[in-house]
Amino acid sequence: MPPRAGRPGRGRGGPPAAGRGGPPAAGRGGTPAAGAAGGGPHIPAQHVQAVGVRRPAPGTSGRRIVVTTNHYAVDVATSVIHHYDVVISPDTLPVRFNFEIIRRLQEVIAPAIFTPRAVYDGRKNMFSPQELDLGETNSATFDVTLDDPNPNDKRGPKVYKVKLTWVASINSEVLARFLQGQQSHDNTILTAITALNVVIRMQPSLMHPFNARSFFTDRETVDVGGGIVLWRGYFQSIRPAIRRMLINVDISTAAMYKDGPLLDVCLAFLNYRNPADLTPGPRFGERERLRLSRFISSLRVDVRALQPAQPQPGRGNRRPRVIRGVTRAAAAGISFDRNGQQITITQYYQQVYNYRLKHPGIVCVEVGNRGDIIPIELCQVLRGQLVKKQLSPEITSKFVEFSTKAPVERLRSIEQALGVLAYGQSEYVRQFGLTVQPDARPLSTPARVLNPPTLRYGAGSKQQTIDPRSGSWNLVDKKFYSPAKFERWVVVVYENDRRFNQQTAQGMVQGLLSACDAVGIAVRFREPVITYENPQGRVDQQLKAAGGACREKTGGFPNLIVAVLPEGATDLYVAIKHFGDVMTGVATQCMKSNKCGRAREQYFANICLKINVKLGGINSIPDPRSVAFLTDPKNPTIVMGADVMHPPPGAQDRPSFAALVANVDSDTSKYIADLRVQTGRREMITDLEAMSQRMLQMYMEYRKHVEKKPAPEPKRIIFYRDGVSEGEFQQVVDLELPRLKRACQNLKINPKITLLITGKRHHVRFFPQNQKDADRSGNCPAGTVVDEEIVNPIEFDWYLQSHAGLLGTSRPAHYVVLHDDNNLNSDGLQALTFALCHVYARATRSVSIPAPVYYAHIVCSRAKIHYDPSGQLNLSDSATAPSDAATATLEAYRANFRPVHGTQSKLMYFS
Known part of the structure; x- marks a missing residue:
């Protein structure tokens, strides 16, 4: 039986030093020991079944190099792991609280x-290195209290029920066979890997703030304002690799609520200075109250212990309280019945605790399930609480x-991580027979740097074909492959005319015209209508007026609207789009x-990339000779990219948006998009x-x-699917692949389908x-591919870093082949994928994922443009649901959704 909750991570283990040959050396439990991942190409046995396509031989094309990767070798002893199902009552407790109960x-x-x-x-899952004595039924229920009995509390400490039930025993020998490519991936393997991940995370989870796979320490922090502090942390995940298990280690970051007085956090979030600013009124109205309430809801606070004027029995073991919201009225304006008499919050604290509130005129917070009202000045934010709201x-x-x-x-931080992770000091790691050498170093693995595709520009270019170097190239002396043209256009300026005057606007127009001329875009009317508009006004009316002025001047409506926006004008951008x-x-x-x-x-050249x-128009195409698979006239190929965007954390009443993007031309450079609303998450x-x-029809x-x-x-479909976790791969095969096949059947075509996860x-x-x-x-060069040693033992997967680094450490994309009617080998699919990273129209750089997937992500992120900006329904952070019913x-979201205009549906409006 697989674990009951949580998804496996997506990192895929790590390698040994390059060039070590010889047969694998057995570890203590049949799992190969560190340094054992040599022995030539690894191909799974014929009888082994994979979720997707079984691993073929690794690729051979490109220049060979050696890279260091952020993995450490781990030795796994032969043992039996006992899996137990855990039920804690009540079942609505936070994970942090559950850990306290089990401890x-x-x-x-x-x-x-x-x-x-x-x-x-x-x-839901507990794993033990020995079978627990739970009686004949292999099941037992325990009463757990988190506090010792207090003689002053007549009610006694709260009791939590913990029921444990034996599920299965897992022999790690099956995991060893899986790593050797001799065992299919099944629930036993999944559970064994999950158990090992729980083992290495147990100690840090008890000691530090954590999320799914990372924990955080306050050794390195920075206060970024808004009541938030950033903490540095460490990610760790045990992953199966070829012939052995590896631990993937990385640094990570979390946003934490600033600990200390809750009043300070509230003021910082709202950018207020004076506590009196939290007085209900024009400055702190309903909108600000809702914003603050959303930000601090679920925050745990200590409430200052005040000594009652009269001793009160039954008030022991005060635990942190959980904030539910912010009151509408101030402490002095909230009254309740006490002993038959109406008193305010302010009077209550004066009478019961002889405490005079310093800020009786500001709002309070509601805490606990009963909605107790506590003055903000009495609350202290506990240290190490992660911010799970959208930043x-x-x-x-x-x-x-x-x-x-x-x-x-x-890499230096990763090398230092072993001292913090301290695997050798964890009793849990030792008892389960895991060993990471204390002097272990990040592992090395063979890699290859693929050759980029040749790109073709238009007639009139000084250099019509180019071979990109280091993942980038430029537009100097190049004409677009298929330049567009437009006759009429308008410029609408939403910036203050003191900051962006007529002379500046004319200079912008001339710069854009010069760039259009340079790349071959033909512009008939060289003097556009320029208007200045109020960014707070009705955008649709303003743009219609600009279009009317264009018609009066030129005899026709504009083909292009250029809008100049001030900084931070997101709502204005959405309205224009x-x-x-x-x-x-x-x-x-928009600019x-x-x-x-x-x-x-260079700036206007980049703008022309989008306008064309x-x-x-078409900016450039991959030269047919360098991507023969994509441009084979006997086997027309359509490439699709799909992505789904989910609502932000805490937004339970919002939909998700699904985008599909596909090329319509033979050169895989001209794309169209479709966006749909679907059930949230x-x-x-x-x-x-x-x-x-x-897509196929178009x-x-x-x-x-x-x-x-x-x-x-089309004879072939290459389908790249983004945003899917490993635990959902089977669903893609079972649900999405048949839907794609039915679409082909509806059109009476039978293309061969290759489906990859990005x-x-x-x-x-x-x-x-x-x-x-x-x-x-300082990063690896664009085109670096790794398909040996750190990859999955049986699945067809690889890593490709297709873009040149700019800032920080580049992240390669990870590709998993789930279905392949085209029988492509490693070299073929890797070259095809790398080529598609070069046809992204908005830049003269190769990008990190294939262009259609990148476009699908952009289409999803622009879902707001499909809703009337002046309507009640929108996707802003402060929007409220039109109904309580999901x-x-x-x-309501479906009914108010408006697809793109018929003209734009055939163009790359999303560029």
């Missing part, structure tokens, strides 16, 4: 049964800055005033059949009517061993 059970309530100690995942853009920027470490610095992409079908291009006012040629494809794409059918129509191809139907939510990193193999940022809420 108390093992150390105080029943230490004789739990010797040696078992490990626990915080929810503001300003805090997010600081979060990214704190998280960013250059490769050399990151809604008007252009959804309402009217007119292409829009920030502080960038375009006195921009250089929005108007139907549902990962599988509900409407995939209809969405993919539309592909065939384009090839037939535009490219004039005699056989327009993943970036992992912690695998690569570091060049030799400086000559590093790029300018179904009604989803239907």
